[in-house]
Amino acid sequence: MAEFDSTQIGHSLHINGEYHNTLDIEGFSQMMKDPSYCYKFYWLEAIVDIVSEGIQDTNFDAIIDEMICNAWYSVREFHIHLSGMQADGLVRDGLERAVLKLTELSNLPANASKVEIKNAIREHNADLKLAKEQLTNMVPSRALAGFFSKSAEEVPWGSIRRLTEYIRRIDSTVIRLPYTFGDSSKLKKEVHFNSDWMRMIQDNTVNILGWIQYEKVKWLQNNNPEVPGLIYKLAPMDEKMRKLNNVRKLWEGILDVREVRDVFTGNPIVSKQYDVDHFIPWSFVMNDELWNLMPMDSSLNSSKSNKLPKWDPFFIVFAENQFGMYKLIHEKEELHKRFEACYRDNLHSIWAGQELYRPGNTKEEFYNILQKNMQPVYDSARRQGYEIWNYQLL
Numbered sequence: 001m002a003e004f005d006s007t008q009i010g011h012s013l014h015i016n017g018e019y020h021n022t023l024d025i026e027g028f029s030q031m032m033k034d035p036s037y038c039y040k041f042y043w044l045e046a047i048v049d050i051v052s053e054g055i056q057d058t059n060f061d062a063i064i065d066e067m068i069c070n071a072w073y074s075v076r077e078f079h080i081h082l083s084g085m086q087a088d089g090l091v092r093d094g095l096e097r098a099v100l101k102l103t104e105l106s107n108l109p110a111n112a113s114k115v116e117i118k119n120a121i122r123e124h125n126a127d128l129k130l131a132k133e134q135l136t137n138m139v140p141s142r143a144l145a146g147f148f149s150k151s152a153e154e155v156p157w158g159s160i161r162r163l164t165e166y167i168r169r170i171d172s173t174v175i176r177l178p179y180t181f182g183d184s185s186k187l188k189k190e191v192h193f194n195s196d197w198m199r200m201i202q203d204n205t206v207n208i209l210g211w212i213q214y215e216k217v218k219w220l221q222n223n224n225p226e227v228p229g230l231i232y233k234l235a236p237m238d239e240k241m242r243k244l245n246n247v248r249k250l251w252e253g254i255l256d257v258r259e260v261r262d263v264f265t266g267n268p269i270v271s272k273q274y275d276v277d278h279f280i281p282w283s284f285v286m287n288d289e290l291w292n293l294m295p296m297d298s299s300l301n302s303s304k305s306n307k308l309p310k311w312d313p314f315f316i317v318f319a320e321n322q323f324g325m326y327k328l329i330h331e332k333e334e335l336h337k338r339f340e341a342c343y344r345d346n347l348h349s350i351w352a353g354q355e356l357y358r359p360g361n362t363k364e365e366f367y368n369i370l371q372k373n374m375q376p377v378y379d380s381a382r383r384q385g386y387e388i389w390n391y392q393l394l
Contacts, residue, residue, distance in 0.1 A: 023200055024175050030146025031178075032215050038082035038223070039095035041216040042067040043139050047179070048208055051193055051201045060136045061187040067135070068098055069117045074220075075099040076110040077306070078233040078283055079385040084223040098131040110306070111236060133186050140181070140191070141167065150175045160185075226380040229286030243288045243345035244276045250338040251276065251295045254325055257332065262297045263317045264309070264391055269295045279318050280374065281306040284381040290346040291356060291370065294318055300391070307389035308381055315371070323366045330359050349373075 031044055046066035050058055074080040075096050083093035091097050102108070105124040108116060121128060141163050148155050151174045156162040164181045171177045171194075178197040182190025201208060213234060221230050252271060254260060260269045263279075277296040278285065283306040285292060296304075309315075329339040339357075347353055355369045382388075 023196060024147055024150070027144075027147035027150070027175070028178065028197075031143045032212065033146060035219065036083075037093050037095075037139075038216070038219055039067060039071075039093060039135055040139050040143060041212055041219065042070055042095055043143060045070055045209065045212050045216075047193075048201055048205060048212070051198050052205045054198075054202075056193050056195065056198060058191050058193075059182075059184070059187065060140065060189045060191065061132070063140075063191065064098075064132045064135050064187070065118060065121050067095055068102065068121060068132075069114045071095050071099055072102075072112065072117050073110070073236055074233050076103060076108075076112075077236075078227075080220060080224055080227065080230070080233055081384075082220065082223070094131065094134045098128065098135065101128055101131045129187070136186055136189065140189075144177055144179075147175055147177055224384070227384060228284070228377075232286050233283075242282070244293070246338070246341045246344075247288070247290060247293050247346050248276050250290075250325070250329075250335065250342060253332075253335050253338050254328055255295075257328060257335070258324065260295060260321055260324065261317070262300075263294055263314055263321065264300055264304075265297055266317075267297065269297075274298055275301045277301055277304065279309065279315075280378050280381055281308065281386060284384065284386060285377065287348070288346050289349055289352065290342050291322065291349065291352045291374070293346070294321060303391065304389050307387045308378065309389050309391065311375070311378060315374070316367075319367050319370050322370060323363055326357060326361070326366055329357070 032041060035041065043063065046063045049066055049070070050063065071082065075082065076099065081091065081093070082096040086092050091100065102117075102120060102124060105127050106120040108120050112120075141157075144167065145155070148170065151170050153166070153169075156166055164183065167177065168180050171180050176194050176196060178201075179191050179193045182192065184190055216234070217231050220234075221227075224230060227233070251260070251269075251274075255269060255271045261267065262269055262274075274295045275298045276293055278288075278292050279294055280292055282288070329335045347357075351369070351373050356366065356373075361369070
């Protein structure tokens, strides 16, 4: 099995001696070197996915469909920009543009399954053609550049036809490449995988995908510096990760003592008939911190979904509920015990423990601490493209 050297992860890929003796593993480790756009990572990831299924012959069209599926969730659910934004506000990355184009053409939800995404691509393939063709320009060939150093022949980058011939010639006379191309053009261009490389990839799929993800996360974090928890935003998340039980018990205890009004409707929250939800969407913050959670009318939760509530007037009502909770946890021993039960899963922010929930804050001090720390997170989510929820106070 492949092994990663923790001191060199992201720089080289360590494969056992059997493959080092037969394949150019160093060339393979260069396949993600010096990317200009994020879709280089998705290209290699799609190839690994396809090869792991035992497919030896495919084409650009099928690989790009796989890339769109793999990027869909990050772009749609989490509003990740794959290669940042241009100064004029336009999306830089062609794969992100393809995902957004499919969004315009279809009614797919952000959490659509891979089968649903591929069905939508087939349905709208004609309208997606231009966006998909742009992804075939350089990356399929550039990804092989690490192998070309073994040849003294100059690489004919300026001609697709001559480059296709060059790749075949290198493969047959100099060094075996992971894949070669057929003679068709654009999306129909064939991709043929070498059987020895297929076996290496199949034997090391988990480790290779982990290596790709590591490099991809570094790239995405550099291009989305304000986004928290980015490593969790590459694939659909398991809802079991949500840790709300102790928070719910805390709010249940508070409801036994005092009335709490819904942030949005103004109506009293009814015990055991509400949801615990995030003011700033979970899909952005990727945590269940107590300072961002509120009891909420269950009937509104699906409508709010992962949208941002309007800051005004809703934040001030949210802060009032938080302050009401704050006062009670310092007045009632039983409620303080329930608050302490939230430490493990819902109280990790240093500022919340040291400032917000410390004893002795006045109402004004509490509001100011909460706003000072929440508003920058809210503003970051807004800049990242999160929609504003259009709920209107009646």
